[in-house]
Amino acid sequence: MKSLTIKGSKRESVGKSATKALRNAGKVPCVVYGGDETVHFSAYETEFQNLIYTPDVFRVVLELEGGETIDCALQDIQFHPVTDQILHIDFYQLFDGTPISMTIPVRVSGNARGVKNGGVLRIINRRLRVRALPKNLPDFIDVDITNMKIGDVYTVGDVKTEDFEFLQDDKEVICQVRTSRTAIVDEADEDEDDEDEEGAEGDTEGAAEGAENTEAPAEE
Structure with a gap:
């Protein structure tokens, strides 16, 4: 995970008047939870520009x-x-x-096979909740949609992960390729259908021949 440094100073007073004075000075009142004690501090609003106005997730090093x-x-x-x-x-x-x-952004990569054939990619979840040790938290979750055909869905269970676990169900849909009016039949799928049809026709012809062979001989 990327790291970002923010410089701030501890604040002794946390009342409304002190908080208002901080904001008027261009500072933001902040709190750090989770440690042995709660830490109240403030920092200039400009310190947070690269942390907030971005889809990326950062590990913050707070320097007081x-x-x-x-x-x-x-x-x-x-x-x-x-x-x-x-x-x-x-x-x-x-x-x-x-x-x-933590909530981690999803990054879709590749050009879906189904989209090339006129389908429409629909992204359902752009961020996913994961749990891991801080050092194992990913910058983003990569979803490769290259092999997705029309009608395919990509779920949480399809994401390969070793260092972190998802807090969503494996069946939760991340994205899907839906059909559209301009969609065309995938040639590979069409070939598979043709092979199935040819096999079915062959079985039908064989059955018909077998039926003919079982007819009784004509009387002389």
Whole structure:
């Protein structure tokens, strides 16, 4: 997982007036949970630009005044409903030996066979919840759709993973290729159907010949 450093300072007062003063100064009040004690700190809003306005997930190294550092991950963020100003951010402290649950973005790669034939790719889940040790958390979940035909679905169970586990059911659909009015028949599928039909015709002819051979001889 990518790492991002944020510089901040601890705040002693957490009252409404102190919080309002921080925001007026262009700072964001923040909290880090999950450790031996809750850490209240603030940082300038510009510190969070690369953390928030991106689909990527980061491991945050929080550098506080006095040389203290805390490894953490973004847990929750609150925006002003009108101005979109960042009002508050919650972080969760990370420990190397303790698993953590996080939402990881899905990255679709490849050009689906069914889309080439006129089908439509529909992405159902763009982010998935996983659980793993901090060092094993992926930057993204890769979904290769190259071999997907019209009617195929790609589920959570189709993703190969060793270092982390999904918190969704294996049958949860990530994406699917749906048919459309412009869709054409896949040649490979058509060939398979033709072989099946030829086999069926051969069986029918053989059965007919067998029936003819069982007819009684005509009387002389």
